[in-house]
Amino acid sequence: MAMIHAHGFVFNVEGHGFVKANAEADLDTGAEAIEAALSEMDEADVKAFAAEMMAWQDAQCEGERPALADTLENIGHKAATVHWHRPGAVHLSISFAQ
Secondary structure, eight states: HHHHHHHHEEEEEEESSSTTTTTTHHHHHHHHHHHHHHHHHHHHHHHHHHHHHHHHHTTTTSOOOOOHHHHHHHHHHHHHHHHSOOHHHHHHHHEOOO
């Protein structure tokens, strides 16, 4: 797991399958790509995303998950697996930390 920071908010990026694939460095690359994407966003948008993620997590992940989470995970996954011939072997997920 990696902790990333953007506009005063902290998020966790968790990787699934990276240890098994011996590709922890690629997980870091994916987390860095997500952090960069969040940092490039307007602070108000990151604040809104953090609030949406916190509410969704507080509701035990019931209901609609914020769509931006999928977008960010796709950014991270693409960066982490850019040279892989089986990128579907791993997965990244983002959650709100604080």
